Amino acid sequence: MGTMKTAPAPDLRAFMSVALRRQSVVGAIVPSSPALARALTAVVPTSGTPVVVELGPGTGSISEVIRRRLSPGARHLAVEIDPDLAAHLRRTKPWMETIQGDAADLGALLARAGVDRVDAVVSTLPWTLFPGEVQDRILGEIGRALAPAGAFTTVTYLYAVPLAGARSLRRRLRSVFDEVLTTGPVWRNLPPAMTYVCRRPVRGV
Numbered sequence: 001m002g003t004m005k006t007a008p009a010p011d012l013r014a015f016m017s018v019a020l021r022r023q024s025v026v027g028a029i030v031p032s033s034p035a036l037a038r039a040l041t042a043v044v045p046t047s048g049t050p051v052v053v054e055l056g057p058g059t060g061s062i063s064e065v066i067r068r069r070l071s072p073g074a075r076h077l078a079v080e081i082d083p084d085l086a087a088h089l090r091r092t093k094p095w096m097e098t099i100q101g102d103a104a105d106l107g108a109l110l111a112r113a114g115v116d117r118v119d120a121v122v123s124t125l126p127w128t129l130f131p132g133e134v135q136d137r138i139l140g141e142i143g144r145a146l147a148p149a150g151a152f153t154t155v156t157y158l159y160a161v162p163l164a165g166a167r168s169l170r171r172r173l174r175s176v177f178d179e180v181l182t183t184g185p186v187w188r189n190l191p192p193a194m195t196y197v198c199r200r201p202v203r204g205v
């Protein structure tokens with residue numbers, strides 16, 4: 001999900017090594033670009049001590065941009081399902097709280113980390129690789145975790161926008177959030193991408 005020239009070499013190597021072996025989990029062959037990272041992280045508060053959750057951090061191309069926005073005292077938790085990528089993140093980005101786990105268990109993972117409200121969720125999860133019931137479960141977990149004034153952003157590739165998988169994701173987003181804005185395209189990404197910015201989780205999801 002990005003341009004090859006921008007990720008630091010060790011991150012790029014680690015990403016491609018896992019992506020080539022586990023394409024059905026990673027869903028991209030290169031990390032997101034800085035332009036996409038900036039678009040996705042605009043919802044991260046730059047003041048106060050927010051709790052920010054990143055889903056599917058990979059080798060951390062979005063994590064670095066989240067970090068730059070955060071003030072001291074903020075919490076940055078990153079939930080990565082792949083054990084090798086989680087180990088890489090713990091080694092290279094010790095400033096964030098890496099949790100090796102499944103975004104579908106987000107509520108339980110946050111409870112274990114002592115988190116009871118989340119101000120922003122930034123996801124680069126490969127939605128189209130998930131069956132509908134898994135999308136529902138993850139979106140429900142995000143909706144329940146977010147504070148009423150919180151925001152959630154995620155990404156889809158531009159070429160996929162008209163396809164059935166992306167259309168069903170948009171339907172699901174609208175059933176969990178009162179507001180769903182589509183922004184972009186972000187041309188400076190491989191491939192170009194659109195972002196969704198979602199606010200006001202509908203309670204009872």
Ligand SMILES: C[S@@+](CC[C@H](N)C(=O)[O-])C[C@H]1O[C@@H](n2cnc3c(N)ncnc32)[C@H](O)[C@@H]1O
Nearest residue numbers: 026028031032056057058080081082102103124
């Ligand atoms: C498309 S990559 C994005 C990586 C990175 N954030 C970026 O933008 O370059 C998707 C990431 O989500 C992770 N992932 C896939 N399913 C997951 C799940 N259920 N829970 C947590 N992480 C997951 C993959 O291992 C991979 O690191």
